[in-house]
Amino acid sequence: MLFAPVALGLGSVLWFACGADISPAVPLSCAVVLLLLLAVTDRGREWSRICVASMTLIAVGILAAQFETWRAGTVVLDSAVTTTLTGRVERRESDGRGGWRYLLALKATENPALKRLPEQVTVIARGQKAEFETGTWLKGRARLTPPSGPALPGLNDFSFGAYFDGVGGNGFFYGAPAVVPADEPGSASMQDRALEWLYRLRSGIGDRIRGILPGDTGAFAAALVTDERRAISSETTEALRQSGLAHIIAISGLNMALSAGIFFVGFRTVLSLLPAVVQAYPVKKIAAAGALAAVTAYFLISGFAVSAERAFIMMAIMLAAVFFDRPSISLRNVTLSALVIIVLSPSEIMGPSFQMSFAATLALVAGYALWKERPVRDRPFAKFRAVRMLSSAAAFFGGILLTSVIGGFSTALFSVEHFHRLTAYGLPANLAAMPIISFIIMPFGLIAMLLMPFGLDVWAWQVTGFGLDLVIAIARTVASWGGDIGVGRLAFWYFPAAVTGFLLLTLLRSRMRHLGTAILVASTTAAAMLGGPPPPKIVIAEDGSMAGIVSDNGLATNRERPPGFIFDQWRRALVIDKHLSPAFPALPDIPTAPRGERLKLTEAQQNDTMNAIKASATGERFSCVKKSWCTAKLDNGSILTVIENAAFLGPACDISDIVVTPVRLRLDTCRSGALLFTGETLRKTGAVELRFPNGIAEITTSFEGLDRPWIRHRAYDWRSGTFGESETLSDSGG
Numbered sequence: 001m002l003f004a005p006v007a008l009g010l011g012s013v014l015w016f017a018c019g020a021d022i023s024p025a026v027p028l029s030c031a032v033v034l035l036l037l038l039a040v041t042d043r044g045r046e047w048s049r050i051c052v053a054s055m056t057l058i059a060v061g062i063l064a065a066q067f068e069t070w071r072a073g074t075v076v077l078d079s080a081v082t083t084t085l086t087g088r089v090e091r092r093e094s095d096g097r098g099g100w101r102y103l104l105a106l107k108a109t110e111n112p113a114l115k116r117l118p119e120q121v122t123v124i125a126r127g128q129k130a131e132f133e134t135g136t137w138l139k140g141r142a143r144l145t146p147p148s149g150p151a152l153p154g155l156n157d158f159s160f161g162a163y164f165d166g167v168g169g170n171g172f173f174y175g176a177p178a179v180v181p182a183d184e185p186g187s188a189s190m191q192d193r194a195l196e197w198l199y200r201l202r203s204g205i206g207d208r209i210r211g212i213l214p215g216d217t218g219a220f221a222a223a224l225v226t227d228e229r230r231a232i233s234s235e236t237t238e239a240l241r242q243s244g245l246a247h248i249i250a251i252s253g254l255n256m257a258l259s260a261g262i263f264f265v266g267f268r269t270v271l272s273l274l275p276a277v278v279q280a281y282p283v284k285k286i287a288a289a290g291a292l293a294a295v296t297a298y299f300l301i302s303g304f305a306v307s308a309e310r311a312f313i314m315m316a317i318m319l320a321a322v323f324f325d326r327p328s329i330s331l332r333n334v335t336l337s338a339l340v341i342i343v344l345s346p347s348e349i350m351g352p353s354f355q356m357s358f359a360a361t362l363a364l365v366a367g368y369a370l371w372k373e374r375p376v377r378d379r380p381f382a383k384f385r386a387v388r389m390l391s392s393a394a395a396f397f398g399g400i401l402l403t404s405v406i407g408g409f410s411t412a413l414f415s416v417e418h419f420h421r422l423t424a425y426g427l428p429a430n431l432a433a434m435p436i437i438s439f440i441i442m443p444f445g446l447i448a449m450l451l452m453p454f455g456l457d458v459w460a461w462q463v464t465g466f467g468l469d470l471v472i473a474i475a476r477t478v479a480s481w482g483g484d485i486g487v488g489r490l491a492f493w494y495f496p497a498a499v500t501g502f503l504l505l506t507l508l509r510s511r512m513r514h515l516g517t518a519i520l521v522a523s524t525t526a527a528a529m530l531g532g533p534p535p536p537k538i539v540i541a542e543d544g545s546m547a548g549i550v551s552d553n554g555l556a557t558n559r560e561r562p563p564g565f566i567f568d569q570w571r572r573a574l575v576i577d578k579h580l581s582p583a584f585p586a587l588p589d590i591p592t593a594p595r596g597e598r599l600k601l602t603e604a605q606q607n608d609t610m611n612a613i614k615a616s617a618t619g620e621r622f623s624c625v626k627k628s629w630c631t632a633k634l635d636n637g638s639i640l641t642v643i644e645n646a647a648f649l650g651p652a653c654d655i656s657d658i659v660v661t662p663v664r665l666r667l668d669t670c671r672s673g674a675l676l677f678t679g680e681t682l683r684k685t686g687a688v689e690l691r692f693p694n695g696i697a698e699i700t701t702s703f704e705g706l707d708r709p710w711i712r713h714r715a716y717d718w719r720s721g722t723f724g725e726s727e728t729l730s731d732s733g734g
Helices: 004-017 025-040 046-072 158-165 190-212 215-226 234-242 253-272 275-280 283-301 306-323 331-344 346-350 352-372 385-419 426-454 458-479 494-507 513-530 564-574 603-616 646-655 679-685
Strands: 081-094 099-110 120-126 137-145 170-173 421-423 484-486 538-540 547-551 554-557 623-625 629-633 639-643 658-660 675-677 688-691 698-701
Touching: 004 046, 004 331, 004 346, 025 046, 046 158, 046 331, 046 346, 081 120, 081 190, 099 137, 120 137, 158 346, 190 215, 190 283, 190 458, 215 283, 215 426, 215 458, 234 458, 253 275, 253 283, 253 306, 253 426, 283 306, 306 331, 306 352, 331 346, 331 352, 346 352, 352 385, 352 494, 385 421, 385 426, 385 494, 426 458, 494 513, 547 639, 554 564, 603 623, 603 629, 603 646, 629 646, 639 646, 646 658, 675 679
Parallel strands: 120 170, 639 658, 658 675
Antiparallel strands: 081 099, 081 137, 099 120, 137 170, 421 484, 538 547, 538 688, 547 554, 623 629, 629 639, 688 698
């Protein structure tokens, strides 16, 4: 039973990691045959039945992943475009910088009209007139781009999550959009109207909280209730992350457990004050029903966030266990909740949120089970009240310490895999913050929510805000100590090996669990001693606008201010902090472009200027002519040039060994034999890494093919309206 979600999830992982789609008939036939085989297998042959059942669950996991992929069917924008769009506001969220982020259900586009119209896009609107309610129809000029792929090969593919979230693009409005009337008012279904009312309620709650509590305090409080996290400043978010307290922001198992526990204990205590009720009714089950209603309401106003969905299902199963007089905290309940989530949303198993959430829960519940099995000794001094009080206090803080240690160690593996970093001071930060969260923030936040319909919630939010200010102060203090340890990418075999050891350690109930400990320790030791893959020499962003050179001195790029979203991922994965900005040498006879215009040169001027820049390039650092090109010389003698204007392609190919341009050219090779990466080729390969073993260029791409639904939009040709053949660069090309 405990390993059932492991087999089911393994099937889903195999489907999502596969390089191409397979016919559903294959896993369906396998599942049917295996079920028949399971039915005829002798019940006395336990291991045979376990093997057949595991293979059956793997086949079912593949089918579940295929069904979710088919059900999503998201139309993803194929390339960046500026268009006039008309859409309905489905959700909104403040971004904390005077803007609003809207999820729009698109109805139409014009100038140009898109052939493949995404059903939903996220668009940011800024300005005083940019606040619109859910259900409003908007029209405005906007810049839309497809969801981004991995920043480097092997990193998180954001288009995967966007596909299964139903979001086909993102962008921003040029100015505030205009409100337009709906063509068919009142045509929305009952479900749509219910969701619209719910999202209006959610937005209203968030606005009221932010109106009572100013700045980051109000944004933090609203995030704990409605999961609107973008209003929190980047400084506070970074402090929470570096201190290991970022998990507090997400509506996850901690928030749900505290809210359910506080409501359960409080409601049961109130009922226990009524002797007639206690004698006539099952007070514990009534309190569990009330707590279930509370967490259901919490989930509904949280905006159906993924982390909240998992936490709600888990808490609902645990509270439902009380109705049947079953233990609430058990590995079987965790297993059941995992099965439900994997069946409903198998794609979630690929993300860090699912993995870290269940890893922490699994480790804590397994640790709780071992703690209950410990031998209990008599305490001769327990009859003294002072001793009991000290013992209770020690048990509380010891529980926080043990919980923080178990939670920190259980999620460290996944933090290294997905974020390439560890937090050194998460333990003291959680020890200081958890009592505040448990005794101030969550209880008074719950009281405030209960009093909000009556308008009596101001004082309770102020007490909650006091607690949140303390947590923010703790986060900033701990973050100032440093302790953000960069790990970088590890060997490809480490993560599956370590996860195998972790699952054996937490799920096995016999001494065989120590086999998991041995695997976990051995794989971690080997990974630490052997290190990760060799770092690339050159990294290229998927749009071709930025290239980087990795050296002992730092990471040199062709951008003075590299875009933070991509560059931060590069630095974490490559474990490099120092950015080497490009130089702009003052060379004679180099004309300058008029303000806001591109530089125009004759062919002779192009050759002379490029050769002059090439000669000035030293120390694996870019030398640039603004808004034209950048050139760098590698330590192996190779010349790398990034051009912004296709007019400079010829001279760049002549003087360089590697040429990069964001322009979507139909060419994919230089006549000189230089490697050429264009906006069109990079669109199909994603971000690229180059290494030079033995002086030969070895190319690693993010995508080996474009056959999967969440990346197939990269092969679309809007001119012909068809999906072209998947073309990628060879991993061993040169």
